[in-house]
Amino acid sequence: MDTSDRVLTPEALELVAARFRVLSEPSRLRILHTLGRSEMSVGDLVTATNASQANTSKHLGMLLDAGVVARRKEGLNAFYRVADESIFELCELVCSRLAEQLSARHGAVSRFANLSAGEPTSGSK
Amino acid sequence: MDTSDRVLTPEALELVAARFRVLSEPSRLRILHTLGRSEMSVGDLVTATNASQANTSKHLGMLLDAGVVARRKEGLNAFYRVADESIFELCELVCSRLAEQLSARHGAVSRFANLSAGEPTSGSK
DNA sequence: CAACTGTATGGCTACCCAGTAATACAATAA
DNA sequence: TTATTGTATTACTGGGTAGCCATACAGTTG
Numbered sequence: 655m656d657t658s659d660r661v662l663t664p665e666a667l668e669l670v671a672a673r674f675r676v677l678s679e680p681s682r683l684r685i686l687h688t689l690g691r692s693e694m695s696v697g698d699l700v701t702a703t704n705a706s707q708a709n710t711s712k713h714l715g716m717l718l719d720a721g722v723v724a725r726r727k728e729g730l731n732a733f734y735r736v737a738d739e740s741i742f743e744l745c746e747l748v749c750s751r752l753a754e755q756l757s758a759r760h761g762a763v764s765r766f767a768n769l770s771a772g773e774p775t776s777g778s779k
Numbered sequence: 780m781d782t783s784d785r786v787l788t789p790e791a792l793e794l795v796a797a798r799f800r801v802l803s804e805p806s807r808l809r810i811l812h813t814l815g816r817s818e819m820s821v822g823d824l825v826t827a828t829n830a831s832q833a834n835t836s837k838h839l840g841m842l843l844d845a846g847v848v849a850r851r852k853e854g855l856n857a858f859y860r861v862a863d864e865s866i867f868e869l870c871e872l873v874c875s876r877l878a879e880q881l882s883a884r885h886g887a888v889s890r891f892a893n894l895s896a897g898e899p900t901s902g903s904k
Numbered sequence: 905c906a907a908c909t910g911t912a913t914g915g916c917t918a919c920c921c922a923g924t925a926a927t928a929c930a931a932t933a934a
Numbered sequence: 935t936t937a938t939t940g941t942a943t944t945a946c947t948g949g950g951t952a953g954c955c956a957t958a959c960a961g962t963t964g
Binding site: 732 | 939940941
């Protein structure tokens with residue numbers, strides 16, 4: 655399928671842009687990554703991500719609005735889980751492409767390539 | 780591959796977030812969509828997108844920095860083309876998912892659902 | 905050289921949003 | 935009831951950037 659024959663309404667553009675914007679913050683990416691396929695309470699996420707409670711709650715609220723996560727309340731706790739697993743595909747795509755570009759461009763970013771291997775820094779810093 | 784066993788450095792997170800941030804502006808999405816698989820000069824893009832020349836140039840500069848587009852100078856003109864076609868996959872993914880969510884939520888967005896014209900697979904890919 | 909065209913850049917304003925601190929709200933426990 | 939715990943919300947501040955206007959720069963033409 656090709657995107658080139660699509661009708662582009664400003665509303666559609668804004669929707670797509672908004673979707674990407676949700677993923678354009680490291681804090682939210684960290685939350686999503688921490689969540690993974692499991693379900694965690696806000697407190698758990700706060701502990702795991704070393705972020706403030708207010709901040710975490712706010713980010714979760716945005717992710718909830720966007721439909722990226724879902725919430726389940728149980729007593730005092732609110733448990734969140736990823737509701738839209740397509741975000742993992744998105745991140746995969748970006749990560750792969752990023753690794754390509756970086757390893758091809760500056761060798762300085764070998765640190766990033768080592769992310770999946772676990773090799774400690776060799777030439778950085 | 781799964782994202783859940785990756786080591787998350789703040790730098791990596793920022794890189795991924797920055798990537799998404801580039802795609803988080805309707806104007807840039809419009810430029811990319813207008814470009815499609817072809818090559819266009821800045822002036823062409825200005826005309827096609829009804830945006831100001833300064834703005835278009837600035838956005839193109841960001842896209843260039845991000846490695847999303849490539850530039851070729853020929854005389855007075857600067858021709859841009861999409862250099863990272865993975866962005867099309869990203870947009871496809873987002874559009875499909877968005878159409879799902881929206882058609883499921885408000886029926887008002889049926890117009891948008893028609894954009895992709897295809898039934899999205901819930902298991903995706 | 906000067907004039908003209910296409911593109912890039914700098915200044916500016918307005919707006920959005922991340923982060924923090926304090927507080928409000930909700931649900932359970934004493 | 936009050937106290938306590940977990941979560942959400944408010945008000946505020948600072949940084950980033952989209953958009954516009956004006957202008958600088960680059961390449962061509964005369």
